[in-house]
Amino acid sequence: MWWQRRAPHLLLQVLSPIYQALNDHNLKRRESRQSRVDVPLISIGNITVGGSGKTPFVLWLADALRAQGNKPVILCRGDGGNARQAVHITPEHSAAEIGDEALLLARESGCPVVSAQDRVAGARMSATLGDIIILDDGFQYRQLHRDCDIVLLPAGGLGNGALLPAGPLREPLSALQRADIIVQSGSRSELEIHADFVDIKKKTWSWHALPSQLLDWNLLSRIPPATVHAVCGIAKPERFIYSLQDIGIDVGQHSFFPDHHRYTAHDMQRILESSQLTPVFTAKDAVKVQTLWPQDKPLWVLKQIFGAESGLLHQIESTLNTDGDLKC
Numbered sequence: 001m002w003w004q005r006r007a008p009h010l011l012l013q014v015l016s017p018i019y020q021a022l023n024d025h026n027l028k029r030r031e032s033r034q035s036r037v038d039v040p041l042i043s044i045g046n047i048t049v050g051g052s053g054k055t056p057f058v059l060w061l062a063d064a065l066r067a068q069g070n071k072p073v074i075l076c077r078g079d080g081g082n083a084r085q086a087v088h089i090t091p092e093h094s095a096a097e098i099g100d101e102a103l104l105l106a107r108e109s110g111c112p113v114v115s116a117q118d119r120v121a122g123a124r125m126s127a128t129l130g131d132i133i134i135l136d137d138g139f140q141y142r143q144l145h146r147d148c149d150i151v152l153l154p155a156g157g158l159g160n161g162a163l164l165p166a167g168p169l170r171e172p173l174s175a176l177q178r179a180d181i182i183v184q185s186g187s188r189s190e191l192e193i194h195a196d197f198v199d200i201k202k203k204t205w206s207w208h209a210l211p212s213q214l215l216d217w218n219l220l221s222r223i224p225p226a227t228v229h230a231v232c233g234i235a236k237p238e239r240f241i242y243s244l245q246d247i248g249i250d251v252g253q254h255s256f257f258p259d260h261h262r263y264t265a266h267d268m269q270r271i272l273e274s275s276q277l278t279p280v281f282t283a284k285d286a287v288k289v290q291t292l293w294p295q296d297k298p299l300w301v302l303k304q305i306f307g308a309e310s311g312l313l314h315q316i317e318s319t320l321n322t323d324g325d326l327k328c
Helices: 010-032 054-067 100-109 119-126 173-178 238-246 265-273 283-289 312-321
Strands: 041-046 072-076 113-115 132-136 148-153 181-185 204-216 227-232 250-256 278-281 300-308
Touching: 041 054, 054 072, 054 100, 054 132, 054 148, 054 204, 054 300, 054 312, 072 100, 072 119, 100 113, 100 283, 113 119, 119 132, 148 312, 181 312, 204 238, 204 312, 227 238, 227 283, 238 250, 238 300, 278 283, 283 300
Parallel strands: 041 132, 041 148, 072 113, 072 132, 148 181, 181 204, 227 250, 227 278, 278 300
Antiparallel strands: 204 300
């Protein structure tokens, strides 16, 4: 319903102002207790519910900053994990402990990654591990001072443009005034820049994560299947289908699980027995599946490549350099 163009149900429209009042109070309360760490902090966030490409954008930014001679540390909340204390992730940690996205970031980034439900404590730990912090999903986390606020706008647009629970917006579009940089993400963008925030005096940059190829994480095969059984547990699973089709893979069957789903051995058995087609996973799902998957079978995972509008990294660096804190 949120992602349709028509107006939401009247009852939900009535509830949205109540949500906004409570949310505004909560955000102001968080900001009144704001802490600062001794290294620059970049927040990556959004104003919509669901996927907007934050995880791949964090991977791209971490790699770009490392190429500039910095030592970025990624700080995330550890959604889907059960760890209560701040954790510096090592190869021995599991998704059940520290969350699927945190485990994926640790595997793919090559940077220190800290998972912490209390991200103030996580930021203090992160500051000892590098010279710049990338805070994942931080736009509403006002407890931490940030030196650069980046907001991603999803490829599918802003739906009906209404606040929760009538629409997908966590905050009204006016909240974009707080952002230093706005990034329009996605390869199938249908986003419209609405008149009510077109006057924001910040450039909106484009960035995308494009499907590249299928890789076998078990290193048993180099020849990917042509027709597959797509398996994922992400916020917008249809994007996975589109991505596979974009690289010429025929999706003959799909199995969708809830976002941050904790896979079990029973899930793997059902997937293997339910179809003659080869299962294919997103990287976010594969980090949870890998220990459950038969080691004598290829574990096919969709690899992505990232691309940014020329000048985006320089703009991020310039925002941080107003305080003279970033090496360029």
